[in-house]
Amino acid sequence: MTRRRPPLALLLPALLTVAGVLLPLVYLLIRALGAEGTELREIVFRSRNLDLLANTLLLTVGTLVTTTLVALPLAYLAARTDLRPRRALMLAGVLPLAIPGYVGAYAMIAASGPGGTIEALTGLNWPSPSGFWGALGILTLFTFPYLFLNLHAALRAQDPALEDAARLLGRTPAQTFREVTLPYLRPAWLSGALLIALHVLGDFSVVSLMRYPTFSAAIYQQYTAAYDRVYSAWLALGLLLVTGAALLLEARLMRGLHLARVSPGGAREVRTTPLGRARPLAWAFVAALVGAALIVPLGTIGYWLRLEQNPFAWASLWDALKSALGAAAIAAVTTTALAFPLAYIGSRAQGRLARFTERAAYLGYATPPLAFALALVFFSLKVAPPLYQTFPLLILAYTLHFVAEAVGPIRTSLSTATPRLEEAARLLGQTSRGALARVTLPLIRPGLLVSAAFVFLSVLKELPLTLLLAPIGFETLARNVWAYTEEAQYAAAAPYALALALSGAVLTLLILRRERRPTPRPPRPPKEQA
Amino acid sequence: MTPILQLDHLSKRYAPGHPPVVNDLNLSVSAGELLTLLGPSGCGKTTTLRLIAGLEQPDSGDVLIGGRNVTSPFAPPERRGVGLVFQDYALFPHLSVLGNVLFGLSHLPRAERLPRARETLALVGLTVFESRRPHELSGGQQQRVALARALAPRPTLLLLDEPFSNLDAQLRHATRQEIRSILRAAGTTAILVTHDQEEALAFSDRIVLMRAGQAEQIGTPHDVYTQPRTAFVANFLGRSNLLSGTADRHMARTALGIIPLQESRSGPVLVSVRPEHLRFTDDPAAPEVTIQAHEFKGHDITYTVTLDGNRQELLVHGPSDDLRPEGSRARLSVTQPARPVQ
Numbered sequence: 027m028t029r030r031r032p033p034l035a036l037l038l039p040a041l042l043t044v045a046g047v048l049l050p051l052v053y054l055l056i057r058a059l060g061a062e063g064t065e066l067r068e069i070v071f072r073s074r075n076l077d078l079l080a081n082t083l084l085l086t087v088g089t090l091v092t093t094t095l096v097a098l099p100l101a102y103l104a105a106r107t108d109l110r111p112r113r114a115l116m117l118a119g120v121l122p123l124a125i126p127g128y129v130g131a132y133a134m135i136a137a138s139g140p141g142g143t144i145e146a147l148t149g150l151n152w153p154s155p156s157g158f159w160g161a162l163g164i165l166t167l168f169t170f171p172y173l174f175l176n177l178h179a180a181l182r183a184q185d186p187a188l189e190d191a192a193r194l195l196g197r198t199p200a201q202t203f204r205e206v207t208l209p210y211l212r213p214a215w216l217s218g219a220l221l222i223a224l225h226v227l228g229d230f231s232v233v234s235l236m237r238y239p240t241f242s243a244a245i246y247q248q249y250t251a252a253y254d255r256v257y258s259a260w261l262a263l264g265l266l267l268v269t270g271a272a273l274l275l276e277a278r279l280m281r282g283l284h285l286a287r288v289s290p291g292g293a294r295e296v297r298t299t300p301l302g303r304a305r306p307l308a309w310a311f312v313a314a315l316v317g318a319a320l321i322v323p324l325g326t327i328g329y330w331l332r333l334e335q336n337p338f339a340w341a342s343l344w345d346a347l348k349s350a351l352g353a354a355a356i357a358a359v360t361t362t363a364l365a366f367p368l369a370y371i372g373s374r375a376q377g378r379l380a381r382f383t384e385r386a387a388y389l390g391y392a393t394p395p396l397a398f399a400l401a402l403v404f405f406s407l408k409v410a411p412p413l414y415q416t417f418p419l420l421i422l423a424y425t426l427h428f429v430a431e432a433v434g435p436i437r438t439s440l441s442t443a444t445p446r447l448e449e450a451a452r453l454l455g456q457t458s459r460g461a462l463a464r465v466t467l468p469l470i471r472p473g474l475l476v477s478a479a480f481v482f483l484s485v486l487k488e489l490p491l492t493l494l495l496a497p498i499g500f501e502t503l504a505r506n507v508w509a510y511t512e513e514a515q516y517a518a519a520a521p522y523a524l525a526l527a528l529s530g531a532v533l534t535l536l537i538l539r540r541e542r543r544p545t546p547r548p549p550r551p552p553k554e555q556a
Numbered sequence: 557m558t559p560i561l562q563l564d565h566l567s568k569r570y571a572p573g574h575p576p577v578v579n580d581l582n583l584s585v586s587a588g589e590l591l592t593l594l595g596p597s598g599c600g601k602t603t604t605l606r607l608i609a610g611l612e613q614p615d616s617g618d619v620l621i622g623g624r625n626v627t628s629p630f631a632p633p634e635r636r637g638v639g640l641v642f643q644d645y646a647l648f649p650h651l652s653v654l655g656n657v658l659f660g661l662s663h664l665p666r667a668e669r670l671p672r673a674r675e676t677l678a679l680v681g682l683t684v685f686e687s688r689r690p691h692e693l694s695g696g697q698q699q700r701v702a703l704a705r706a707l708a709p710r711p712t713l714l715l716l717d718e719p720f721s722n723l724d725a726q727l728r729h730a731t732r733q734e735i736r737s738i739l740r741a742a743g744t745t746a747i748l749v750t751h752d753q754e755e756a757l758a759f760s761d762r763i764v765l766m767r768a769g770q771a772e773q774i775g776t777p778h779d780v781y782t783q784p785r786t787a788f789v790a791n792f793l794g795r796s797n798l799l800s801g802t803a804d805r806h807m808a809r810t811a812l813g814i815i816p817l818q819e820s821r822s823g824p825v826l827v828s829v830r831p832e833h834l835r836f837t838d839d840p841a842a843p844e845v846t847i848q849a850h851e852f853k854g855h856d857i858t859y860t861v862t863l864d865g866n867r868q869e870l871l872v873h874g875p876s877d878d879l880r881p882e883g884s885r886a887r888l889s890v891t892q893p894a895r896p897v898q
Contacts, residue, residue, distance in 0.1 A: 187642045190609075191705075192648075193633035194636075194640045196634045196660055197634055198634055199632075
């Protein structure tokens, strides 16, 4: 097969993406190292750094453990048992994703403690979540769906013949689960766990509200209160190092895991296990989860909405909605436009180039948003001060951060628009540009739309980039939930939280629809018929 | 001697109201026998295999393995001592070749496991590949690992579910012979499921021809081929010309004239005449045909001809050194007694 060299016009966006993410980070490094010798020593060897590191690692590992304990049983119930309706289980596993962590944290705080929803409705004084356990609980409730989606898909896709084979070789069902199913789930767990780790490392909002200091929380605190630039640059570097270590660890563990179906055949459906007497227990588990992750937050928002409102908060709702929707729409367009060349090269080119563009796309996503935002602040102030706190810079940050989300759906749809079709168009007289415009683009239009929708809804929920980079006076739903919650104005935050939860639900249902669509399988080798 | 496997009025339907997939099936397999379940897609052969393995539960009837009833009380697959080679091998992708073979040996004392696994891998000629992962092997090698994995625990009965269907034609032929001799050498009792008649004829001691969940005919390959009981069997195993006629003891009047019968019959009858039992002749009394098409096969030629009288199409084998052009005329004679079928 001939190697395709993609045109420069397509390669350029990949290079720009890498430059756009890396340049600010490099500047961050320069900035951090630029301090005086004694000051540098004092900063690097501050004992607080070790505390932050320990807290960050503890919370990340803890969240991975608890999300697994929630996601694995739920995924198993939905994929492999006769617990019905399956759709309800899927919703229980996915809808918590609709609630951004800071909205979840807001709801939990507003529900508990003196004067909280729970006390007002039942008279019980439910303690406010805080510290490590509070952060762990909230992050678990609202990030476990990443793991659930991966584990569920893998459990549905496993060839049932593998488990049959283990049984015939003398294993009981429990042994089969441990020795065949669990090892098979490893790659799915790893990629879901990476998403959760990135999320926990990058989250500053939940940990700040829970007053549990991690790197991200400390960066935010430095930025808002102390504003020691050198120290926040160092904190951001520390966070980047931990994130890099997580990425390397995942890549390392993933290496050599070749657990796709070996055999060509077998589109067999997995069988379901009857639950029997364990059914009430399973329902209790699902009910507790739904109660904590969905009913308490939504109930709390509803409760505070009914209370007397700060008229000021309602007045700016419309403005915040307008600017949030506008920014999300623009970012959706720019991000999808950048994602297309990346996805195209990733699916058409081979070898190093394809890997390079793929990583370029994920670089921005993996960089903790707070560190990235801080780097952009420093960089723009130094290189192009007029850009600082402008709308274009905000859009650029959104685009580089969310481009990975947009690449996925486009790549999937590109698998239907094969190079063969473009070749056919060329032989029918089209130029390469004409073939792209008349054959490939129309074929991948659904993928482009899904990408744009993903980005649109993600930008609506986005908080750290918005907080640090938005122009002064630029209000969004996310920003206002955050601001009012920090000031303990729970009633004022409620309408914004509701709007966010609703838009999040739309995104989530989109993800669910994609999840349910069967993935294209490689064509089976021709089989002789009798 | 008790048979290794006995199926006793076995029936299974997948949902109430659906037609049974396996319908009152009776079968007995003795030690060391290689048996083939042959039939078209959906005839119930794979379901029969899964019922034997304990991967499905029958609605009624019994499965006896080595004289022990494993259906009531129901013995789960891990307690049946049955090996199964899956159509797509189902090798564990997270384990090496050796790991796959060792998987079924945990009931053995620790010291015996490795020698047994290596010995079985040697049997299928894959010792040098023991540390490879399944995806690093070719289709034929994966197939042999699957066989070694199933053979290593020395099952009382080995089941093979269309194990050759994912191999290309040449490899399929070689692997089939190889596996047959491995099974013979190990003295294993085996049941092969296939829809490939050539495979069934070449592989087995006995063939069970299945149709709609029932055994249509059971016998040695030679018996089933030469004495098909029904028109279905005659056509599924090899190709056949079916002619209707009127029988009078050992003769029948058909469109091909009066022809001899293998068995005495009287009244209306349907007979099967194999293409190799028809020959072109110069006898002016023989019925006339027009040659419609010919298919050169090297060792012989298959002609499609139409009878002048009723325009019925017939298949005729002719020698390869006497090619008759399409559209030419010829006369046919029958060289062997025909087989009356139902």
